Every structure is written in C-alpha cells, then in structure tokens.
Amino acid sequence: MLDKRSLLLAGALCAVSLSLGACSAEEEKGGRGAPEVGYVVARVEAVPVTTSLGGRTVAFETSEVRPQVNGLIRRRLFTEGGFVRAGQPLYQIDPSLYQAGVEQAAANLASARASAQAAEERARRLEPLAKMQAVAEQDYTDALAEARMARAAIAQNNAALETARINLRYATITAPISGRIGRSLATPGALVSASQATPLATIQQTDPMYVDMQQSSAELTRLRQAIESGGVTAGSASVRLRLEDGSAYGPVGTVQFSEVTVSEATGTVTLRARFPNPRGVLLPGMFVTALFDQAVNPSAILLPQAAVQRDFDGSAFVYLVGKDNKAARRKIVADRTVGANWVVTDGLKPGERVITQGIGNLRQGAPIRPVPASSVQRVGAQPKGAATGGTAEAKGK
Structure with a gap:
C-alpha cells in the first residue's frame, strides 16, 4: 500500500517539474525572461560650442595723475x-611764482602795445613828408619796419601771457x-x-570693466576652419563670468574684439569682453573664468551621462537596442558635456535607440526587453518565471 502511494507521489512531482520546466522554457523562448531596459531615441539638436577661458579684469579707463609744473x-x-x-x-x-609770471607777462604785453602805438604814429607822420620828399625815403621805410616789429612784439608778449596763465592753471x-x-x-x-x-595718484574707471582672455591660436584656428567648412556656425558674442570663488557674476558681457597678432611667448590670442559693473563687484586685476558660445554645432546629439560608458583606453561607447531586441555595443565620440548630457559628434544616427537604464549587466548580443526611458518600469527586474518559482517554493515550504 505504501509502495503504491510513493509511486503515485513521485509521478505527480515529476509531472509538476516537467510542467514548470516547459513553462519556463516557453517564457524564455518568448523573451519574457530578458532584462527590461529603458532607452531614448537619438535626435539631432543644435548645441552651442561653449568655450571656457581664464582672464583678468582691466579697468575701462586708467589715468595717472602727474604734475605739469x-x-x-x-x-x-x-x-x-x-x-x-x-x-x-x-x-x-x-602758485606764487606762476602768479608773478602772469603779472610780468601782462606788463610786457602792455609795454609792447605802447611801443607799437608810438611806432605806428611815427610812420603815419612820415608818410606825407616822404611823398613830398621832405624827408629821406629810407627814414619812412625804417618807420614802417619799426611799426611792424612792434605789432609782432605784441603777439609774442600775448603768447607769453597765455603760457603764464596756463602754468598758473596747472x-x-x-x-x-x-x-x-x-x-x-x-x-x-x-x-x-x-x-x-x-605719478601722484592713479584713477581707474571701473564701470564698465574689460576682461582680457587668452585663447590658444591653434584652438582659434580649428574653430575658424570648422566655421568655414560649415561644420559649425558662428555663435553669440555674449559672455558669462565665473568669479574666483566659483560663483557666477550676474551681468552678461559682450565680446568686443580679438587681437590680430599671436603672442610669441605664449602662442595665444587676446580676446577682450566688456561687462557692466554698477555695484563694483569686479576690481581691476581679478582672475575670472569667461564662458561664451563661440560657435554652434547644428548636427550634434545629446545623451544622458548615464548612457555613456568608457573603455580602458578612455574611448566612449553606448549600448543600442539592436536587431531582434538584442543589445548592440557601439563606439561613439563624446568629448564634452552640456549640463547633464554628453555631446555626441560621431557614432550615432538620428532615430537609433540608446539604452540609458539597466545597462549595468548588459553584454553584446544579450536579449533585452526595451521600453521608453520615460515610462514607468522596473529596470533590471527579475524575470517573472524566477519570481513565480520562488513564491511557489516558499509556499511549498
């Protein structure tokens, strides 16, 4: 009797095991046991090429106060x-000496005017006598020359008086x-x-202020070549500042110009920006970091930083949702970030699905169950068959 019951129980257990195994095989065959991952669709966007340059603040105007006397x-x-x-x-x-100089020059001018008046009067008197040949022609000629010299002396003394007044003003x-x-x-x-x-003192006008930045001539050349080839377009002239303590400076500045020569000592080109400084936060000589968009890349792709991984050699790669819902590993070029995203300039095409969630244990060619990253999901959840089997085992215990 006991043998029959044992045989029946053993048969039932084998049937259950075969049934569970078949179900598990069907689930794996149907893909329900593959890990669930979230993805985003790659889209082309216009991304600014932000340049960060160190610089020094320079007063808008500087004047050294010096004496002129x-x-x-x-x-x-x-x-x-x-x-x-x-x-x-x-x-x-x-001013004592200069006041005296003014008075002396004024007296000399008065003397010159009196002498000129006498010389001109003498020349007028000799004119009719010379016509009647009552006096020698040479005497009349000398009188005219003396009158002209007297008028020139007035002009000289007038200039001397003006010089004395200027010195007194100085x-x-x-x-x-x-x-x-x-x-x-x-x-x-x-x-x-x-x-x-x-100098006696120095005056500096600090509103507005200049910021002089140094940029590598090689980097500037690459940027200009990229603009000429159409890879990027010219950016905005607006500049933002980060102060020495890392805080952001509120007012936005504008690039004024760049030098036309390269420094032989440093191999850099100087760019100058102008910033309003109504509160006097910027002081001449401060070290600051300037951030501005020198160009715009119209065909870049932004990816969340969590999607991009690095190889041992530092190259970047991502996992894509490949054919038949299998993970596909792809190398990309991502050299810089914008906010919380990597800027991808090569290796991706618009419309490809990039895995951003659940990439911890992914392998090339592994089956996956992709869902949009924005949807509600259990990324990396255990397969349903495993969870069910665990529950059944717990119940059996």
Whole structure:
C-alpha cells in the first residue's frame, strides 16, 4: 500500500517539474525572461560650442595723475579711495611764482602795445613828408619796419601771457577722468616736477570693466576652419563670468574684439569682453573664468551621462537596442558635456535607440526587453518565471 502511494507521489512531482520546466522554457523562448531596459531615441539638436577661458579684469579707463609744473604741494583736495569726477581739483601746488609770471607777462604785453602805438604814429607822420620828399625815403621805410616789429612784439608778449596763465592753471592739478582714485603717493610739502617718473595718484574707471582672455591660436584656428567648412556656425558674442570663488557674476558681457597678432611667448590670442559693473563687484586685476558660445554645432546629439560608458583606453561607447531586441555595443565620440548630457559628434544616427537604464549587466548580443526611458518600469527586474518559482517554493515550504 505504501509502495503504491510513493509511486503515485513521485509521478505527480515529476509531472509538476516537467510542467514548470516547459513553462519556463516557453517564457524564455518568448523573451519574457530578458532584462527590461529603458532607452531614448537619438535626435539631432543644435548645441552651442561653449568655450571656457581664464582672464583678468582691466579697468575701462586708467589715468595717472602727474604734475605739469614744478613746485611744492600745499594741499591734497581729495579722499583716497573715493570717486572723483573729471576736472575735480586734486592737488594745489604753490602758485606764487606762476602768479608773478602772469603779472610780468601782462606788463610786457602792455609795454609792447605802447611801443607799437608810438611806432605806428611815427610812420603815419612820415608818410606825407616822404611823398613830398621832405624827408629821406629810407627814414619812412625804417618807420614802417619799426611799426611792424612792434605789432609782432605784441603777439609774442600775448603768447607769453597765455603760457603764464596756463602754468598758473596747472598749479591746480585736476582729475583727467572720472573714476575711483587710489592712494596718494605724494603728501603736502613734497616737491614735484613735470618730469618726474612717479605719478601722484592713479584713477581707474571701473564701470564698465574689460576682461582680457587668452585663447590658444591653434584652438582659434580649428574653430575658424570648422566655421568655414560649415561644420559649425558662428555663435553669440555674449559672455558669462565665473568669479574666483566659483560663483557666477550676474551681468552678461559682450565680446568686443580679438587681437590680430599671436603672442610669441605664449602662442595665444587676446580676446577682450566688456561687462557692466554698477555695484563694483569686479576690481581691476581679478582672475575670472569667461564662458561664451563661440560657435554652434547644428548636427550634434545629446545623451544622458548615464548612457555613456568608457573603455580602458578612455574611448566612449553606448549600448543600442539592436536587431531582434538584442543589445548592440557601439563606439561613439563624446568629448564634452552640456549640463547633464554628453555631446555626441560621431557614432550615432538620428532615430537609433540608446539604452540609458539597466545597462549595468548588459553584454553584446544579450536579449533585452526595451521600453521608453520615460515610462514607468522596473529596470533590471527579475524575470517573472524566477519570481513565480520562488513564491511557489516558499509556499511549498
């Protein structure tokens, strides 16, 4: 009796095992046991070619305050570090000598005018006498020459008076431009001269500001060749700044020009951009990083960074949804990023499906179940047959 029951139980177990094996084989044959992966469709987009260049800030205008006459400084008329306007008095040089020079030149001019008046009067008196031959012709000629010389002396003394007035005006040193003035390098009582090498102070206009950037001539040449060949198009002239602490500078600048010569020492070309600086955040001499779109690639493809993997040699590759829903490994060219995406410039065609989720254990030619990456899914989930079998085993226990 026991033998019959054992035989019946063994037969039933074999039947169940065969049934489960057949079901599992059918599921694998139907593809339901393949891992589920998410994909995106490759699309061509216009992607800007962003250039990052280091640079230094440069004042929009810089002027060194220098004396134009000699003398002792009597007063300093500005606050160091403050804002000054063009024409504002900055230093007062002792004007005594220059005031005296003006008075002397004025007196010389008055004397010349009196002499000229006498010479002209004498020439007028001799004119009718010379016509009547009452005086020698030479005397009249000499009188006319003296009158002309007297008029020339007036012009000379008038110029001397103007020069004296200019020197007196230069005794008050004024600001040549508007801007922030630095520390004073001369104090009251210091003797200054028009030929001295050291300036008295420096004025810098800091709104707007320039940023001078250095770009490799080789990189600039490649970019120009790419634009000429039609591979990329010219980009925008707008520039963004990143400050020394890594923070972004708010106002946007504009590229003004690039130098026409290459530095022999560094092999770079200088580009200059102009930025508004109303709050005075930018100071002359700061190191900054400039970011701007020098060109636009009209035929690039953007891929999420999770989709791109690297080989041991550093080359990039992706997995595609291949024929018969099998994973296909493909090498690509992805040299830079834009935001959270890689910019692919070679190796992909529009419309190809690139796997972005569930790529951890993929192999070339492995069967997969692709679904759009934006849909609700269980990427990398266990096959349904395995889950069912585990549950049945648990129930059996």
